[in-house]
Amino acid sequence: MFSDVTIVGAGAAGLAVAAQLKRHGVDSVVLERGDAVGASWRGRYDRLRLHTTRRLSALPGLAMPREFGRWVRRDDLVSYLQAYAEKFDLDVRTGTTVERVESASDGGWSLHLAGGATHRTRTLVIAIGYLHTPLIPDWPGRESWNGQLIHSSQYRNAEPFRGKDVLVVGPGNSGAEIASDLAEGGAASVSLAVRTPPHIVRRTVAGWPAQMNGLLLGGLPERIFDPVAAGLARVEIPDLRPYGLSRPIVGLKTRLRTSRYVPLQDVGIVADIQQRRVKPVAAVQSFTLDSVELADGTSLRPDAVVAATGYTTGLGELFDDATLFDSDGLPVAHAGVPARPGLYFIGYDVTLGGMLRQIRIEAQRVAQHVARSSHHGQPADRGL
Incomplete structure (x- = not known):
């Protein structure tokens, strides 16, 4: 041909x-x-x-x-x-x-x-x-764990997880929306593993979409854009540190340049965290036969893990x-x-x-x- x-x-x-x-x-x-x-x-x-x-x-x-x-x-x-x-x-x-x-x-x-x-x-x-190509990190012990592990690309809705304890790994847009979907769809508990605190923006503020902020301000240099974005976030997004989610340290545009990162648009995750329907936890470190070990030394025993860990x-x-x-x-x-x-x-x-x-x-x-x-x-x- x-x-x-x-x-x-x-x-x-x-x-x-x-x-x-x-x-x-x-x-x-x-x-x-x-x-x-x-x-x-x-x-x-x-x-x-x-x-x-x-x-x-x-x-x-x-x-x-x-x-x-x-x-x-x-x-x-x-x-x-x-x-x-x-x-x-x-x-x-x-x-x-x-x-x-x-x-x-x-x-x-x-x-x-x-x-x-x-x-x-x-x-x-x-x-x-x-x-x-879906990417799941090669966490130590992953193959021996006896629970269910899927990539976010395999997730469709919360029905198969009704009544189960679920750990979602990765606080990007997919991970956050899946966590909210699980919380609303009847999961017994939902935890969200966070390695690097996300930049969270409201999808709209008084009818003004976050996308327009990106278009209007995206041309600014990092030294100006990053403080402006951080200031807007402090006004728009409540302090979630009491619930286990820190504010990001690295500026948004700096992170975009170094890791192709886009901010997390809030379509429910902030309220779910505040109302404790979704619990932020530390990053996944490893797996054992019946538990997931986290970076802060704690562990969880979820029935299922949804890895919203990106693609290649x-x-x-x-x-x-x-x-x-x-x-x-x-x-x-x-x-x-x-x-x-x-x-x-x-x-x-x-x-x-x-x-x-x-x-x-x-x-x-x-x-x-x-x-x-x-x-x-x-x-x-x-x-x-």
Whole structure:
């Protein structure tokens, strides 16, 4: 098989690039390992809503319907991505897993697919995202523990955990929402293991979304942004130290730069902690046969552990060239800049303005680069 331009991943980033390429008169093939577009979103927990507003989360060329509301539900986003692929008549080939990528002798790329087939392409866009491969730390004793251990990507709702003691590990957005979901859904007790205290922001204050603060203030240098963000947090978020959750020490923008961190948007976790429905505890240190040992020397005996401990990009398993990636496995060159001639990575830039908004920007950049290099560029269609 051969295509002039191939995109790997039919999530928001891959679909947006494909649509923007069409705007420039360039056709592409989108390869997706799942059985439908937006497969990664389809597998997220039931109560998930975007933390970015509907208007600032739409992909280029198609607004999200007003009936989705301000904070878009998971299922509505999936419907939107399906409608997006149909509107622009994108060539999406589902059930196609790319196992290895190699540079070809003619300057293009060879994609080795599951099942033994090879797909050749002149230009390759990798859009599988940084939330690709679930990561559970290799805690000592983990394999011998007799309780239930799942990654947050496997969590759907609280029903299987009704009446159980559950430990959620990781106070990011997923971990906090899952903890609240468990507390509301009938778990006997919910603990939240915290290694580094999170930066917590209200999703809205007097109708003003936190995303807009990120957009308006995100350009400030760390020496100004960090104290401003800390001041806002002290005003908006109650002191949770009496409940076991300290305020962060490292500034928000500094943390974003050094670890791609985004703040925890409060959609219930603050009240759950204050009302002791969710109990913050120290970080997980190790497991024994029947307990979880924490960093402060205490231990818990939960029935189940939900590890909201992040993901790896999976890119190191795709490419032989380690110089493409930094020590965290992220592309050194991305966000519209070619990593190699004919090779682009999209969807790996974390900003305070929102992931989907950033994808919109990057998709336009990548499409312009590819169109120029392919000599197929046409006058921009301002209607898209």
